[in-house]
Amino acid sequence: MEETCVKQKVAVLGPGSWGTALAQVLAENGHDVHIWGDNQAQMDEINTYHTNRHYLPDLKIPDSIVAEKSLADAVKDVDAVLFVVPTKAIRVVAREFNQVVKNQPVIIHASKGLEQGSHKRISEVLAEEIAPENRQGIVVLSGPSHAEEVAVHDITTITAASDEENLAKYVQKLFMNDYFRIYTNTDVVGVETGAALKNIIAIGAGALAGLNYGDNAKAAIMTRGLAEISRLGVAMGANPLTFIGLSGVGDLIVTGTSVHSRNWRAGNLLGKGHKLDEVLENMGMVVEGVSTTKAAKELSESLGVDMPITETIYDVLYNGKEVRQACNDLMTREGTFENEFTL
Template identity: 75%
Template sequence: MVSIERGKTLEKQRIAVLGPGSWGTALAQVLAENGHEVTIWGNKPEQIAEINERHTNAHYLPNLQMAPSIRGEFSLERAIDRADAILFVLPTKAIRSVAKEVNQLIQNQPHIVHASKGLEQGSHKRISEILDEEISPKNRAEIVVLSGPSHAEEVSVHDITTITAASAEQTGALYVQSLFMNDYFRIYTNTDVIGVETGAALKNIIAIGAGTLAGLGFGDDAKAAIMTRGLAEISRLGVAMGANPLTFIGLSGVGDLIVTCTSVHSRNWRAGNLLGKGHTLDEVLANMGMVVEGVSTTKAAKELADMLKVEMPITESIYQVLYEGKDIQQAARDIMLRDGKIENEFSIE
């Protein structure tokens, strides 16, 4: 277990990255370029072989030549052996099962970091809550959330990116800040874990809606409308869950919302765009080739909003389209014809 003061240089660390998707690969590359010893774990032998033999991960980041020092590993036990930090970059549905296994294998007390974005189906729990439940406190240091406006495709070519490391204890966030900071990848710290995770998860829902409007042929006015009112929904639910409202005007709130709702790199936007153009949800998911977290998050968020009595009309409309087969154009008309509201009304009743 390693702690660090702000501004102090961090010595070389052993990092296990769990999940060789596009974001896991990009983050592994940042860590390797910062001089750390990086192992990336996955459950597909052919993908691990490609990483080790060709130093590429062509399915996810076809234009990236990975650092030769990054080692692919098929064995979870070997991947996390003596790691100073374990970074989860897995689909939300896989977090709990992998965390259970990690808890059985840990030999030291590493920092636990996650860069995944979603809510667990059924329990509606945030990812840090799952990790806290499944990895015993005696086996780990702090749990840290790494989130914000970022595309793996852009980070991998050193585009300027700024995101947030959030932990209930500042020491964990400072450690992750020191791990990742360099001249193209800047990390800010935050102690509002609820707000950072809620913003990260819920913006994917709004991105599906933004893509759908674009697919239907609507322009910038509609884009601005769904992003702004979507942020209001995210903030209402987040505050009802205990978040600091100021978090939602930061990187993991409005920042992540902007990048996810306006870019073709966003798989949630692309999924919505295909829906707007007339494709079925099954067709979209079959052709995407990657997990579209916003689809499952829509269901969890809708159920959570119902439980907490939080009004989320955009989320409700997207839920009706995804899970009840409602016509997309009718959903757009219905939400525009709702009763008039006060813009800055923030009641969660």
């Protein structure tokens, strides 16, 4: 890979809020950006009006960004492909991409979750579905970032992680500018695990806010939540230091404290007494933490990792447990040693 990132052709698969914001960063960095999604009216809106009102209503999308109705057209002769579709769609889109791609681009993903059933990380799914001859390698792009703030050039720092350090550096150069800073990492397991599991804790933090608890409770769930994330991540093979970095504590802070976070908002509504079906129906966007809670609970049980907060949130989401009772049960468990790191 070249030391300097000259103009590249990049396909962004997924025109949601995060995909659109990342496409804007790439376009402003001078790259040739093509964005693809399966909502044809949305593609027409981007091309005609240069807006994406459902996801980022105040954003004027750069005129240079081209929305493609055909996946084959979107990925034709690209240097890199950025997957930003919901976790449940990753395998389907990757399989279709594998059938239409004609060259060997760098594969990047900025989605956050674990696949239902298999409990696999997104990079594992991509590696299974995209043949080695159709990709150079896989890079994870993750960290504390709200699309709404990136869109208005708020200062943002995130991580590009890959087993191949040169590819992580390529992605770093591809995205980095004066408001969007990228750090590299080789701990793909840790970065993906932190990215997925923080959404669970954000639901819990939102629920506590919905119950009108204050900063003490917020600090408690985020700190002990990070302990759970770290335990499971290390059991999966991650470097524990990753969880005190951008894709660990950084992403947990931004997702667990902000109204921009759909996971926090969902939890907040649950804390206020709304039913899960009602919350998800009115959200208008995928709440990744709901499905990730189920995957993480099952994975933790299979690995023998203690995750009481995750189990409690699972009971609220899937067993209909009342939020205040769940909180009380969590607080009145038998006392434990804080620094215990039993796997």
